Amino acid sequence: MRYISTRGGLAPSAFCDILLMGLAPDGGLVLPEHYPRIDRATLDGWRSLSYADLAFEIIRLFADDIPQEDLRALVSRTYTAEVFGSPEITPVKRLHDGLAILELSNGPTLAFKDMAMQLLGNLFEYVLAKRGETLNILGATSGDTGSAAEYAMRGKAGINVFMLSPDGRMSAFQRAQMYSLQDANIHNIAIRGMFDDCQDIVKAVQNDHAFKARYRIGTVNSINWARVVAQVVYYFKGYFNATGSNDERVSFCVPSGNFGNVCAGHIARQMGLPVERLIVATNENDVLDEFFRTGRYRPRGTAHTYVTSSPSMDISKASNFERFVFDLVGRDPDRVRALWAQVERAEGFDLSDRLEDTATRFGFVSGRSTHADRLATIRQVDAEDAVVVDTHTADGIKVARALRLPGETVVCLETALPAKFADTIREALDRDPPRPAGYEGLESLPQRVTVFDADAEAVKTYIAQALG
Ligand SMILES: Cc1ncc(COP(=O)(O)O)c(C=O)c1O
Numbered sequence: 117m118r119y120i121s122t123r124g125g126l127a128p129s130a131f132c133d134i135l136l137m138g139l140a141p142d143g144g145l146v147l148p149e150h151y152p153r154i155d156r157a158t159l160d161g162w163r164s165l166s167y168a169d170l171a172f173e174i175i176r177l178f179a180d181d182i183p184q185e186d187l188r189a190l191v192s193r194t195y196t197a198e199v200f201g202s203p204e205i206t207p208v209k210r211l212h213d214g215l216a217i218l219e220l221s222n223g224p225t226l227a228f229k230d231m232a233m234q235l236l237g238n239l240f241e242y243v244l245a246k247r248g249e250t251l252n253i254l255g256a257t258s259g260d261t262g263s264a265a266e267y268a269m270r271g272k273a274g275i276n277v278f279m280l281s282p283d284g285r286m287s288a289f290q291r292a293q294m295y296s297l298q299d300a301n302i303h304n305i306a307i308r309g310m311f312d313d314c315q316d317i318v319k320a321v322q323n324d325h326a327f328k329a330r331y332r333i334g335t336v337n338s339i340n341w342a343r344v345v346a347q348v349v350y351y352f353k354g355y356f357n358a359t360g361s362n363d364e365r366v367s368f369c370v371p372s373g374n375f376g377n378v379c380a381g382h383i384a385r386q387m388g389l390p391v392e393r394l395i396v397a398t399n400e401n402d403v404l405d406e407f408f409r410t411g412r413y414r415p416r417g418t419a420h421t422y423v424t425s426s427p428s429m430d431i432s433k434a435s436n437f438e439r440f441v442f443d444l445v446g447r448d449p450d451r452v453r454a455l456w457a458q459v460e461r462a463e464g465f466d467l468s469d470r471l472e473d474t475a476t477r478f479g480f481v482s483g484r485s486t487h488a489d490r491l492a493t494i495r496q497v498d499a500e501d502a503v504v505v506d507t508h509t510a511d512g513i514k515v516a517r518a519l520r521l522p523g524e525t526v527v528c529l530e531t532a533l534p535a536k537f538a539d540t541i542r543e544a545l546d547r548d549p550p551r552p553a554g555y556e557g558l559e560s561l562p563q564r565v566t567v568f569d570a571d572a573e574a575v576k577t578y579i580a581q582a583l584g
């Protein structure tokens with residue numbers, strides 16, 4: 117399998133190279149030259165596999181430059197009941213109306229990011245040891261990528277993490293999860309701005325090729341293709357868990373911000389998984405919902421990005437959307453380059469002539485959810501099913517219920533546990549959310565964080581000083 121850039125400027129490259137590369141040198145996102153197609157016999161063979169065995173079968177199609185026995189060992193030690201709480205790794209529960217919830221948040225930091233990040237940590241460690249190299253990760257988080265990355269990388273030899281987060285915009289639990297880590301290889305930097313400002317800095321540093329090479333800068337965001345491919349796996353597992361046979365079709369509803377999670381669903385569908393629809397659920401930051409309803413993409417600036425009670429989705433410039441648009445425009449890198457030049461000029465773009473394709477050929481539909489919807493959904497699911505869902509998953513359930521067709525099997529992706537968003541759960545239910553063991557007193561621990569304006573140069577100086 118060789119990898120190319122959405123903007124056409126990357127010579128076909130191997131998996132282990134793009135793993136350490138992050139953004140392509142032309143500023144585009146990396147994708148495989150083609151998506152592998154899964155035939156019916158293969159799908160039948162995969163139905164009864166454990167999560168780790170299924171992950172190995174899928175990931176080896178993409179990471180074919182890692183010897184198979186090494187990859188199998190690496191995947192097997194990633195997806196264990198000890199780390200993810202049960203042998204199923206991603207169990208499915210049903211609400212009374214038949215809606216299925218795919219549990220993805222039972223890993224160390226209580227959000228779906230652990231599913232991919234735990235693998236990424238082991239992949240980095242493996243490839244860096246083979247090559248005798250080190251890596252300095254610069255990441256951006258709106259709340260969950262940061263902690264998942266820091267927990268996956270803390271104490272790992274040859275890896276430093278510099279994580280940018282929006283100052284004061286995350287929940288108290290999310291802040292404490294990250295800022296209380298005292299490991300020498302973990303550096304938390306709060307940026308006065310929103311997630312998009314943090315991600316812009318990550319991309320600016322990635323596009324400074326001299327700095328990137330000198331300080332060996334890598335990424336853990338979904339900019340990194342390995343993150344996306346690890347997320348493809350749970351669409352297959354969720355499909356098998358929610359159905360009785362491979363003759364059935366399901367739809368997935370995905371709470372979305374940076375479009376990485378649902379992009380993995382798009383890839384699973386392109387590989388031949390029987391997915392009917394991909395339902396994109398946004399919060400009040402509804403740039404993606406607007407696109408899937410109108411074909412117009414109008415990313416907003418920080419001033420028009422709202423701080424909401426599903427803060428991890430407070431994103432207006434969805435990075436992975438570029439990967440989908442690459443497929444939508446027939447994998448034409450010149451077209452993508454031109455469209456993103458318009459985005460850079462804050463003009464956005466209009467692909468309403470492709471709207472029919474987004475729905476019929478690619479299966480996308482969308483909806484949005486507000487604070488009031490979120491509270492109502494949390495209350496409803498608690499009252500009817502005795503399940504407490506987090507604010508992002510509530511956005512997904514609200515949109516899934518609004519758009520579900522008669523007889524349609526819909527799997528909602530649970531993207532975090534409610535313990536991370538206690539203020540909103542208390543507002544909805546007048547009680548605290550359940551808190552898993554081991555997180556008692558988290559918010560009282562001493563915290564360590566440096567605050568900067570949204571300035572890529574200041575971040576580069578900090579990294580250079582920290583690395584000596
Ligand atoms: C809890 C939660 N829900 C939903 C999302 C949105 O996922 P994505 O950015 O992949 O669209 C995120 C952040 O990624 C998240 O942390």
Ligand SMILES: N[C@@H](CCOP(=O)(O)O)C(=O)O
Nearest residue numbers: 257258259260261337338428
């Ligand atoms: N919602 C994320 C933001 C970044 O997403 P990623 O998938 O690109 O890492 C977060 O919680 O940090």
